[in-house]
Structure formats: C-alpha cells, structure tokens
Amino acid sequence: MDRSSLKKLLTDVRDGRTSVEEAFAKIRHLPYEDIGAAKIDHHRALRRGFPEVIFCQGKTPEQALAAFRELAGHNGRVLATRVSPETASLIKTELPEAQYRPEARILFLSRTEIKPRWGRIAVLSAGTSDLPVAEEAALTAELLENEVSRIYDVGVAGIHRLFSHLEELERARVLIVVAGMEGALPGVVAGLTDRPVIAVPTSTGYGASFGGLSALLTMLNTCSPGVGVVNIDNGFGAAVLAHLITRSGDEKP
Amino acid sequence: MDRSSLKKLLTDVRDGRTSVEEAFAKIRHLPYEDIGAAKIDHHRALRRGFPEVIFCQGKTPEQALAAFRELAGHNGRVLATRVSPETASLIKTELPEAQYRPEARILFLSRTEIKPRWGRIAVLSAGTSDLPVAEEAALTAELLENEVSRIYDVGVAGIHRLFSHLEELERARVLIVVAGMEGALPGVVAGLTDRPVIAVPTSTGYGASFGGLSALLTMLNTCSPGVGVVNIDNGFGAAVLAHLITRSGDEKP
C-alpha cells in the first residue's frame, strides 16, 4: 500500500465510499505491509516457482514425511535436500508423484512444468566424490528454473582437463565450483574467466582436511578476486545464490 | 583462431598466398591463442576500465612507490589498496595526480574519467569500526564503474535502523554487507531481500572474535540462503565479485 492508496482509502472513508470496518481491516496490517511488505512481496516473487525446502539431515524418515506432507498440501512445489533412500522411499509411498534423485540426495514434487527461464549457471566439480554436492547445486538451480551446464571431474590434479571447457564457462552467467580436499579449483577457475564464481568446499578428504576446513580456507584465501564462498557441502545455498544473481541480472530493479 | 581460419591458412600456404614463415609465426602461438586466448581476451575484457591493483599491506613505502611508478608508466588507471598515509604521501610527491582516500585506505590514479556504467551495488556496514573495509569495497566498486549506495551503521544491535533502507536495498542489483564482531548482519539482510548478498567479515572485535573468525563463521553458517562470503577484511575482493555480477547481468553471454 503506497502513500496515494492510503490517502485514497482515507478519502473514501471520509466520503462514505468505504466503511470504517473495511478500512480498518486493510490498515491494521499496514505494519507488515510497510516494513515487511516490500520484503514479503519480493519474497513471494523470490518464491514464485520456488519450491518450499526441507533440510532432511538429522530428521527421521517419519519427521521428513510429516514436513513434506504438510508443505505438499499448500504448495505446487516442494523440495527436500539431504534425503536418504529410506526417507525417499517412505515419502514416495504416500506421495508417488514426488521424484527422487539419489545422486543429488534431492526429493522434489512439482505440479507445474519446470522450464528454464533465467540465465545459464555452470556447475564444476573437482573430483568424483564431490558429485553429491555438485548435483545438489545443479538440480536445485534447475528447479529454480535456470539453465545448467555440468562440467565434472576437472580438478587441479589434472588441470589440462579444464581447458577444453573454457568456452563453456564463458557461456554461463555465473559459475558454481565444487571441490574438496585441497579446494584449489575455484581459484584456478576464477583466474581463467571473468564470471562470478561461487565456491563450495566439500567435506571430501581425510586427515588434515578436517571435514572440509582445508578446502574452505583455501577458497577464502584465493588470490583470484571474484570468488564468494558458501558453507561446506552447501550445494543448495550455492544454487540459490547463483539463481539470485541470474535473476537480478534479468529483472533489473 | 577457429577451425576454418586454420584451414584457410593452410590452403593459403599450399596455394602460395602465405609464406611458410608467416604461417609458422601464426601457428606457433596457437596453444596460447587456443587455450589462453579466449581467457586472455576475456581477461582483457575484464580489465577494460579496470585499474591495475597493488596490495600495499606488508610493503614499505618505497616498495609501494616502485610498484606504483611502474604500473603508472603503462596503464591509464592504477589502484593501490591498504595504503598508509606515509605511503600515500610518498607516492603523491612523485605522482601528484594520484588521489588518496584515507577512509578507504585507497590511492588511485586515473587518466580517464570514471563514470558509472554498470548496475547499482549497495554497500552496508554494521558498525563504525567496519568503515575502512566498507569504504574499500565501495570505492573499488565505483572505480570499476558501478553505481554505489552506501548504507552504513545499520548493525543488528539496533536492527530497526535497517528498515528505513529496505527500498534502497531493492534498488540495488547486489549487496555487499560488511560486519565484524558477531557478523550477523548479512544473514539478516539476506532474509529481508532477494538480492544476492556478498558478506565481508571484518577483524573488528576482541577476545573471542579471534581476528574476525567469529564473524566469518557466522556468515558461512547463515540460514538465509543467497550469501557468498569473502576473506576477512577483503573489501576489495567483495567489490570485484559484485562488479562481475553486475557486468555479467548487463553483458549476458
């Protein structure tokens, strides 16, 4: 409700075109419309076509099902991440239209078609054990209606594999680069391209990788400027950030 | 050099239109043109209007001057970050056209006009002691020819100060949010808007802030998706990432 519509509403009250009760009902939520409002609107915009999300790690299959069931009752799209096969199988028993992608550990349900309408996002991964995180990012980005290129297994231990993909990198608007162990790939990629890079450390590794800490520090300390880092294993968060970037470019304020 | 021009070159050699020497000279650099080339071109594109950068922390005034002098000999724009007043003053003695912005610890020299041509970047900071980092980000973004809004001193200890700026946030294409100590501001901002957020932890604080580690961890663990984090105090890196985002939106591949 902007200023002119508030003024008009008050004039309508004065002139008897609107009853006090009607005006009251509209105005009493003003605080949320004013403060929240823009935000909530944008939130809604953000969530247009955006599935509601359930983080299943640490939930029992029954708890995940309960959450999924409730969201599926009110939403056209529901997305669950970190879904074990057991959880997926329990949910699909009740909601057979839900689709499970075990390689991304994602279960989702969409009652409308999902088709790309935002810019292209390239998802790169360093090694095969980074795949679950890379796929979580790639599939989330697709469910958010972005074009997605997957460029996997191009880690720095064989850096030449990366070069044949340079053109493909340039065709993307933003790059998500997933790497565990030493975590050097995002910095190398950022030095080779002028696309914004979202770095995702993974907990892949052992010993002094300290559950992904080593990769995380590498990415934060990269000398190639133009890299933003998300939490360890957070493929989902990387995809949302990439999506906000593509959308912010397409729907310029 | 794409395939058809290579074929044409070879045909020209066969047909005597090009000498062996000329062809040799062109082909022997192929590896760089093929692999590097795209990259180098894009690098150049990236650096169009992009000042050369010197990181002065840990350099003596004399070393900084030497580096600045050399770059200024070959570039229209030179940017130095983390510049102490002593260093600035020494450089300006020799290169009086250089401009020093002590609040951003930046010294730069530009022989062409700097005017905004990319999307708007908003820079938010939590507290007054985060200002040098926020200004490093804001001024760098301006020197990269982006529009910049400054929204300072809106930390979560008085979260209501943030609300009057919600509309301004929405007018930006990307947000840089700078915070030290607890580092909570980026997560709060990301929950209030649908713009991509670049979080910059600062080393502001004492005791268990551990030189910015606390703020860094907070930002990595935010439950608001859509946040990418850069290194502690890395205002410059945040600005470059923001710039790549605005440019990637405007110059879609």
Added chain:
Amino acid sequence: MDRSSLKKLLTDVRDGRTSVEEAFAKIRHLPYEDIGAAKIDHHRALRRGFPEVIFCQGKTPEQALAAFRELAGHNGRVLATRVSPETASLIKTELPEAQYRPEARILFLSRTEIKPRWGRIAVLSAGTSDLPVAEEAALTAELLENEVSRIYDVGVAGIHRLFSHLEELERARVLIVVAGMEGALPGVVAGLTDRPVIAVPTSTGYGASFGGLSALLTMLNTCSPGVGVVNIDNGFGAAVLAHLITRSGDEKP
C-alpha cells in the same frame, strides 16, 4: 551458629546447662556450619522445590534407571535430562508415575504439585531443529516453578516474525534465546529489548558450524551488551540461570 550463640553454648557448658557431649556434637560440625553452612542453607533454599537432576547422556538405560531409582527414594522431585525413549521407557516400567516429555528429552517425577511462583521467563528459538534444546530450557524453567512463554521459530532469516512478539518479550523478566547455525538471534533480541538475555548456542548445523562453535562465538561477540552465554546445547543450564535471576529479584537479599 553466630558468635553470640557460640558464646551462649560455652556459658551453658560452664554453668552445667549443657553437657560436654551435647556441646561437642554441636561444635564439631562448626566448620561445615560456618563455611558450608550459609551455603548449605542456601543450597537447600535453592533446591526447595528443585528436582534432583540426572544427566543421562552417556549413561546406559540401566545406569540411568539406577540413578533415578536412588534419587526417587529420597526426593519428592527428580529430573533427568537428555533421556532417550529407551531409557524413559525402562524407567517408567519401574516408576510409572514418572512423566516423559520426549520433545524436551526430559523425564521427571514430582510428588507435589508444580505451580509457577517466580517471574516470567520467555524462551525463544531460531529454528525448528533448535526445539529440543529450547524445550529442555522451557520445561526445566517450569519445573523450577517459573512462568514460561514459548516463542519459537523466530530466527533472523525471517526477522519480521520476531516483531509481533515484542510486547511478549517485555512482559518477561529474563529471556532465554536458543539458536544454532549462525546463532545471531540473541544479539538481535538484545538490541530490541532491555531484558537480560541468556544465549544458548545449539549444535544444529553442518560444515563450518563445527558442532555449535560458530553459534557460540557469535553469541560471545555480540555487540548488544546484556547477553550471557551458556555451553552448547545447555538448555538446562540456561533455565537454572534464568531461575536464579527471577528468584534473586523476588527474594531480594
């Protein structure tokens, strides 16, 4: 035993009103009565209506039962925290009057009515996965006979949800604020109210949350003064501290 009663006792011995044996029995415990005494009294005062407590984490169901059985033999109230369903079920087989609250992981037994007689404590939690810790705090506070308000799921990723509860916060004498991941809620709440805030980091999260370390550091570094922090997941400790605060206000020394 203060000085005058000691003197009187000695005079009674001298005058034959008290036998040496009686005096001896009283005096030989003096060290405890003098040093410990006040303390023990206050301890007793503290524990008036305070259930004896068993921390079950790391105990087998049988060990927990043995401890519970023994305390239940001598106390009107027994409280066990971190109780698994298996442990609860074993204990209830033997002591069916014990009550299990799985959402708080608490099993307790009270042979007298529990009714609020101290000031109001509000318990806030950031996300749904912080609930077990929040409930441990809330239920413990109730068993310590405080009024308790529960304000759940008001984390900073959607800070507007907090605002409708501002009045409720002001009605409490002390706030317990539970949050995992980034742990920013206590600082935001402390900036919005003038109540003392007890911050409880939880081990909720993954990756760089390092088992609650991130939330812990955030809370220690908050720039809103007026926040005291307890150990990770220590809902019980937060409730005891809150209870000491409400009681210290009501029973002023």
Added chain:
Amino acid sequence: MDRSSLKKLLTDVRDGRTSVEEAFAKIRHLPYEDIGAAKIDHHRALRRGFPEVIFCQGKTPEQALAAFRELAGHNGRVLATRVSPETASLIKTELPEAQYRPEARILFLSRTEIKPRWGRIAVLSAGTSDLPVAEEAALTAELLENEVSRIYDVGVAGIHRLFSHLEELERARVLIVVAGMEGALPGVVAGLTDRPVIAVPTSTGYGASFGGLSALLTMLNTCSPGVGVVNIDNGFGAAVLAHLITRSGDEKP
C-alpha cells in the same frame, strides 16, 4: 496505536472530526510506532540514566576525543571504555569535567549525580592481573546506578580466601566473577551460592591460555549450573547484563 484508537481515528475521518491529512500523517508512521515504538520507548527506558558509551580500543586519541565531544554535546552522561592515559589526558584538556579512572581504563562525564538505586552487584576477581577488567565491570555497574561490592584476589589457588566472603556474596543480587588463566573461580563460586553468576574470562596468562580461550572454555563447561559467560575481557558487557538483572528484578513487568 492499538486497535480501538485506530478504529476511533477512522470513525473521526468518516465523521469529519479529523481531516484526511491529519489521519494520513498519523497512520503512515504506524509501522515504526508499532514495531519500533515499543522498542524505542524501552530503549529510552533502558538508557534512562545510562551513559552513552565509546569503545576506545583501536581509536586514536583524536578519534576518541571527536566521539566524546559529540556525545558530550547531547548527553548528560558519557562513558568511554578502554581509555589509555594519553587519550584521557587529551580529552580532559578539552573537557576538564570528565573523570578518568585509570585502574578501570574508564573516562566518564556526568552532569547529574550518580547514586545507587538498583540492587547490589558483587564483583569478584581471581588475581591481581584481572583487576583492570574487574574494575571496568565494577565502575560501569556503579555508573549504571547499582550498589557494588568488590571482592578481589580470591582465586582458586588459595580457595580459603574466598570463604570469609560468603556472606557478602549472599547479600548481592548478582555476582560478576572475573578470572584469567585457568578461569575456575566462577564455577567454584556458583557451587557455593545461589546467586546468578556472570563469568568474565580475561586474557591474563601465557602459553596455552591462548589469549583467554582457556578461561573461556572453563567457564562454559562449568558443572555448576547458573553461570552465564561474556566475551574475553568484557567487563563492560558483564556490568550491563548484571544491571539489566537488578533492574528487571526491581521494575518487574
């Protein structure tokens, strides 16, 4: 503005008793009055008699003076913490009515008398090198108009020294316990009394004290429930929390 006054305002508009402009002016600020308002009022309440605060660590004497001068222009009380003798002496040159307490590293200015009106706070310290932090806490608590007892040098290396103060502890409403190195004092004190304990780790120590980390961890892990911990060396924050506790007990909501 509660519901009935909003309804009345609308009725007044309808009935011509209030002009559209007047109503507009009132309603358009509703969000702030509703959300912020209570908060701001309470803020004001909180700050009644509360000096404005400047944290001087990391500021040059000139910066500290500038901040102090500005606050002193608008406030009856100004408090600066972590003030070096140089800074104090510069500020006092310009504002000779300011008072410097070097043992607490505090400089303050008060144009009204400061007299205790809230409950008693006892400040305990373990060793002589914890004194600056303990004094920062004690003096801040006094400037917030609380009664303060100082019980210094009662660390656990000679635990018997603590016992002669047990009664004094019981006369306080809340205890601030300051300790560096091993940081064991707060847990011992909490086991001896039923007062809420605010624990302040200090950076006193060397080697494996890691700048106060050891003391901090000790305090978080104490097995005596009833202890809330603040940041390392944060005597000021402890005092504010203690003050909120005494006030919350006296001005019950």
Added chain:
Amino acid sequence: MDRSSLKKLLTDVRDGRTSVEEAFAKIRHLPYEDIGAAKIDHHRALRRGFPEVIFCQGKTPEQALAAFRELAGHNGRVLATRVSPETASLIKTELPEAQYRPEARILFLSRTEIKPRWGRIAVLSAGTSDLPVAEEAALTAELLENEVSRIYDVGVAGIHRLFSHLEELERARVLIVVAGMEGALPGVVAGLTDRPVIAVPTSTGYGASFGGLSALLTMLNTCSPGVGVVNIDNGFGAAVLAHLITRSGDEKP
C-alpha cells in the same frame, strides 16, 4: 660392563683364561650393554613386578587376545587397558586366571601376589562420569604395588566435599586428580596441599568441552604451581608417573 671388567676380559683372552669365542659373544653386544645397558637394566628394574601392557582401544577382541596370549606366555604379569566386556570375556575363556575389572576397563593376570611396597598415591575424581579414568589410574597404581586411596566425587561444583579429605591428601606422597568438563579440581587441590599433583583431563562433557580440550587447557593454565598434566583420559599414564615418583623417593639414586 664397566671399564675394569672389559680390561679384565681382554687380559683373560690374552692369558688364555677366556676363549676368543666367549669374549666375542660378550663384546659384540657391548653397544647395547653400554648405551642401552644402564637403561635396559633400569628398564628391567622398572618392570620388575611391572605387568606388560596392552592398549586395547582400536583392537578387535581377537587381536587383543592374540597379544595377551603371547605376553602371558613369557611374563608373570600382563596388564590390558581399555578392555571392553566382549574382549575381556573372550580372553577369559582362554585364560581364566585373568581378572577383569570393568569399572577400570582393565584385565590383568598376575602369577605372583601383588602387595603394596611403595608410597601412597591418592586418586581424586571430580564427577561420577570420570570414574572409569580414575579407576584405570587407581588400579594401575595398585598393580604397580603402590598403596592407593580413592577420593571420588569431590568436584568444584560442591567444593566443601573436598575439605573432609584434606588430611587424607596429606598422607599421600603424590596425588592423581581426574576431572572432565571444566577441569578445575587439580588447581584447587594443588592450592590446598603441598603434594605433587598429576592432573588427568577426561573427555567427559559436551559442547564446548571439545572432547576434553577444555579440561586440558584449564589444567595447563592453573595458577597453582606443582601440577603436571597427562593426556586426556590417560589414567594409565598418570599412574605410571605417580609410581615413578613414589619409587624414585624410596630408591634414591
């Protein structure tokens, strides 16, 4: 073999009293006798009455049995630490004379009587969950033929419980003090007595106890001089150190 016996041996060879072969056999092991010798002798002395030790943590029951069987074949005493009930039960099937003490997680076999002949060692523990480590220390000390006093459950959360044991502390030659969580007990004990204190941090605790790190740091930072710290949960090592101390006092060099 000291110098004179070597000279005598050579003289015997010269004079035909000893054959070259005999002398060769004696001399060829000289390096070990000379360098190692004292050591090996002392080792032997050290191990006189000292059971051979197997650390079972991380071994399968079968591996533990194999090690135990082999040592039992050559030694009058064998000691195994960190023995699970399953391992104990497997070993006792084959070697029924072995004795299992589950509270100490120790299995031992002794073919000669074990009776105290060295000074008294007191073992103190802070809480009930520290018992396994305390018992590992106490039983090991007994198997090394020291007198042992057990003083359990005297943690600082109820420091008065410690006082009735002060005399008992003084009767010991060395104190082993076991504590988890905050780990404050060794420092308090060291302040109350003039006996050498061996501090054993345990992994008891949760959250910011970080698997015993908190207790470890507390003990290293204690301001009471006279405390030596062993590894987390290392009851066995504490007992060996205490034993070396009592023996070094009785068998003065």
Added chain:
Amino acid sequence: MDRSSLKKLLTDVRDGRTSVEEAFAKIRHLPYEDIGAAKIDHHRALRRGFPEVIFCQGKTPEQALAAFRELAGHNGRVLATRVSPETASLIKTELPEAQYRPEARILFLSRTEIKPRWGRIAVLSAGTSDLPVAEEAALTAELLENEVSRIYDVGVAGIHRLFSHLEELERARVLIVVAGMEGALPGVVAGLTDRPVIAVPTSTGYGASFGGLSALLTMLNTCSPGVGVVNIDNGFGAAVLAHLITRSGDEKP
C-alpha cells in the same frame, strides 16, 4: 584441633579450668583451623625456605618494583620471574642486594644462605633457544634448595649427544626436560630412564609451531608413560613440581 582436644577444652570450660572467653577465642577460628589450618600449616611448610614469587611479565618496571619492595619488607627471600633487564636494573637501584640472572630472567633476594638439602633434579634442554626456560627451571629449583644438574643442547636432531649423559640422568630423582619446536625430547628421555619426567614445551619455533602448541601436543601424546606436562614456557612451574617431588620423597608423610 582434633576431637580429643576439643572435648578436653569443653571439659575445662565445664570444670572452670578455662574461661568462656578463652574457649571462645580458640573455637571461633576452628573452621579455618580445621579446613584451612592443615592447609595453611602445610602451606607454611611448603614455603619454608621458599621465596615469595612475582611474575613480572606484563608488569611495568614500576609495578614490579612496588611488588618486590613490599614482599622484601616481610620476607627473607623474594623471587621474581620473567624480569627484563630494565626492571632488574630499576629494582637493584633500590634493593642492591637483589641478584639478577639475566639468562634465567630471574631476580631474587635472599637474606639467608641457599644450600641444597633435597634430592637432585636434572634439567635437560633440546636447543639453545630453550635456554631461558631451562635456566628459569634450574635456578628456581636451586632457590628451592635442590641439587641441580644442567644437561643442555641434547635435542633429538642429534640424539647421540644424549647418550653420554645417561648415567647422569640416573643420578637424579626427577628430570625436567625443556624443548620447543617439535618437542620430542621428553618422550625420548622417558623411554631411556625410569625417572619421573616433567616436560616443558617452549614457544621456540615458527610457522606451524603455533607458539609452542606443537611441542605441547607432542609431549601430551608421548607413548612413553611417565611424563607430566606443564604450560608452555613454564620453567618455574616445572621446578616447583620437581621440588614437591623431591621433598615428598624425603619428608614422607
């Protein structure tokens, strides 16, 4: 005051042999005599011939002088550790009988002769940069009236240097082993002898030595049982522990 003397006192009161006032005066201090008393006596015993100690690190020369002056007024022996040349020189100006040992950073004053009366303590150090800590230990042990052997520069990088000292090790009752960087010496020594070993990590080193943390962890994790560790650089504490060991062996309870 044991039970029989208390009973006798009461009988004397009853029979008029002791006045009420006399009995009162004796009994009112019972708590301290009972709890504290033994302790205080022992404390006194501990301090017989034991200099009062001032830790000068972090004190200005003036503060150190003030502390030294006061102690020197009441004690025959005063010991100050971590004394800089400036501090030493200021104190000696006023108290010229104080002796400064710069290699140990110790200043002491003794009005009675210091001569060895307890068992021998050997102090070993790994490298030349560990000398200040080793000397702090050795000199403290001497001032505590122990015999001291110094065996310096026998680190594991040239382990053969250690072997010629094996006999000397065996002549000591307890060994203090000082090492920085990798900190391996104490474990090697403990494997070569059966003397109790007190390990002192030093902050010597750079990079991943993390201020002595590396050496500290090495010592805690040694597989040679019989090693107790003190804080980084804590030569003083090691000497006190060693002294308590030699004394506890000589003055058996």
Added chain:
Amino acid sequence: MDRSSLKKLLTDVRDGRTSVEEAFAKIRHLPYEDIGAAKIDHHRALRRGFPEVIFCQGKTPEQALAAFRELAGHNGRVLATRVSPETASLIKTELPEAQYRPEARILFLSRTEIKPRWGRIAVLSAGTSDLPVAEEAALTAELLENEVSRIYDVGVAGIHRLFSHLEELERARVLIVVAGMEGALPGVVAGLTDRPVIAVPTSTGYGASFGGLSALLTMLNTCSPGVGVVNIDNGFGAAVLAHLITRSGDEKP
C-alpha cells in the same frame, strides 16, 4: 611437435607433399600436444607400470567394484587403497585374479610381473598400530617397482631399537617414516642419517592427538632439516613421492 617439425610440415603443405587435411588434423591438436603433450607424455611415463588407483574409503562395496571393474577393463594394473574385507571379497568374486593384502588394506590386480627396478625405499614405523599405514606405503612402493625394506616398531619410546638398523637406513635412497601419537620418529631418524625423509603422521592415538594433528605438527616442526610431510594416514602418497625420488635419481633429466 617441435619447431622444426612444424616448419617442415608447413613446407610439405606448400610443396604439395602433405595435403591440407592431413596438416589440419595434425595441427589442430597442437595446443594439447604442446602444452599438455609433454605433460601427457610424462604422465604416461609416470604411469608406465603404474597401476590405476581407486581410493575406496567412503565408497560402498558396489561402488568400489564398479570402479575396479571399469579400470580393469582398460589397464594391466589396478590398485585400490583403503579396501575393507567386505569390498575385497565382493571384487574378488568377480575378478578372482585380484590380490588382497588386508594388512595394507590394498587390493590390486597386475597382469604383468612386478619386479623391482628402482632404488631402495625403507619404510619405518613407530608402533604396531601404525602398521596399516606403513604397509600401505610399503606395498604401494613395491607395486611401483621399487625395492622396499620394512623396519617396524622402532618408536622413540625405546629409541635403542632403532640403532641396529642404522646401516639398513643408509642402504636406502629415501626413507618413509610412519608415526602416530607424538610423531617424533621422523625427526630422530633425520638426525641420524643423510637420506631424504618422508614423514607420515597417523591418526593413531587418543585425546590430545586430535586424530593425528599432534603427530602432523611434530613432523612439520622438526628441527632436523630434510623432512617432507604428507597428509595424516597418507601411506599411498608417501610411497608415490618416494617413488618419484628414486626414479628421478635413476632417470636423470
């Protein structure tokens, strides 16, 4: 393709000896042949006789089998590390010629004979629980066709055991030294020999060994120069490095 052959190719095109198509086919892969080529050649050289490697930790038996099956289809040698008995047994069901060495946790398949042709590598280990890592190193080095000496159980807790192997050390070209807990062995060995030492920390230990961190830091901080450290438990990596060293000495560039 070096410069002269490129020139010759172009001359052949000019002179009609080579068709444009043939030249095109050769030249278009130049980038890889030039940049990558040398590398790929060397890679191939590196891998001559080098089994393809699968890291099985974190893979299900089925995933490991799939990877093994695929590599075995194209390679004469396949090496899998960190192989559990279950995984080994599943793979051997399908590929019975594969050989499993449980003590090294390695499964390998070789269709050609493996015989030593490079220099000798000695593998030393400190304790019995370091054996799996030492065997992983030793067996990998053998599969890479090096001579290997095994010198096990020579940890510093009994340093004399090492001395009888000094000559054997000198016969090797490079030493791999494996140690957990305190990790002191590599530094001691490096002080006793002039061979390059590769240090492998293991996760053996408990408490403050922090999963191998303690041993890792010890090795990095050793004062014996000539030690290179690999990741915790990385026996495989140590063997590859040792192999590159022996080969680099034999096949001097």
Added chain:
Amino acid sequence: MDRSSLKKLLTDVRDGRTSVEEAFAKIRHLPYEDIGAAKIDHHRALRRGFPEVIFCQGKTPEQALAAFRELAGHNGRVLATRVSPETASLIKTELPEAQYRPEARILFLSRTEIKPRWGRIAVLSAGTSDLPVAEEAALTAELLENEVSRIYDVGVAGIHRLFSHLEELERARVLIVVAGMEGALPGVVAGLTDRPVIAVPTSTGYGASFGGLSALLTMLNTCSPGVGVVNIDNGFGAAVLAHLITRSGDEKP
C-alpha cells in the same frame, strides 16, 4: 668395526699381536663407533661442503655476531638465515668477507669456491610476496652446490603463466614450490609433472590465512600424490630436503 675385525682383534690379543691396552682403546668406543659411528661418518659426509647454519630470527645482532664469529673460526663455510639488514651490517663490519643477500635474508661466508655438482633443483613461487622464502630456498640450494632454476610469480590466479615453463620443470630433478594465501600451486604443479615436489607454505596473506595455516592445509590435502610439505616459511628446510634428494640420486648407496 664389523664382526670379523672384532674377532680378529681378539685373536690378536690372544696371540700377543695386540696389547690389551690397544684392544681396550679400540673396543671401549665401540658403542659410538657402532651406533653413532656410521651416523657420524655420514653426518660428516652430509656436511661435506655444507655450511654450518645459524637461525637468526629471535636473536639480537650481537648474539648473531657471536655465533657467526665462533663458527667462522672453525669452518670454511658459515650460513646464517633470517638475517636482518642490521645484523648483516654488524657482522660484515667484523667479517667483511661475509656476503649478504637481503632478498633471501641470508648471510654467508665461504672460503672455498661454491660450484654446482649435484642435480638441478627448480624453485617456483606463486606471488611476489613469497619471494623471500623462495630466495632462501634457492640460495641455500646453491650454497649446497646444486644447480638451481628460479621460476617466479606463476601462481594459480593466472595459471597460463606456468605453462611456458613446463619444459624447464622437466629438466629439474626435484621441484620446490613456494606459495602463500591459498597455497594451490604445488598441487597444480604436481599434476603437471612427474618430479618430486617439495611444498613450502608461506605466511603471506591476511584474515583467514591464519599465518600460513590455510596454505599449509591446502598442500597437505592436495589430491596430486607426490608432494611433501615443510613448515610454514621454511625455505631453508625445503632446500636441504631437495639437496638430500639430488645427492641421494647421484651417490646411490
């Protein structure tokens, strides 16, 4: 002295060909000759042409001079590392033939010509601020009489710069790779070549580089096998290790 010479010596004694005194003199040093001897010999071999080394960090100019003077009195070559200009200038006043290389922070003195006689070592560095460490490594390697190639400023932020040096890498026998900040260069290099790689993390960087910890972890976690890591900033240690590798290849045992 092997077995046969010992037997022969004894036979000579028996037969009167050798006196008892002569035999005694030979045998009594056996332990050292057997254990130490080989070692000492090899040590000497190791040090042939190897300058004695002084680590000057933490030494005053006077202390450094004293150490240098003493070594120069007995050695033809002396090497001092981490030498400040002040220290260098003081030493050169007294020993003008010493040479100072400020870029390597090395001062050395050699009375014989230094000429390469071992294999080639390539030293690579990532950025300009890694130069002092790279030069310390390169110059040390030269002083140890190896051929050295310097390949500087080839960090991963512009990975293409590395490619023109691939052939040069292949000409070396071992590579030293120096990098700070993210520390990714050694892993990339190891993936591009089959030479052994010695990785040197530097303390270059800020914020989350934590004084070189980030680079260190990256290098330990690299997925390219064949990398050994030395301590942060330890250019000297890397050179010694590289030297032992080249020599071990040339002087095969």
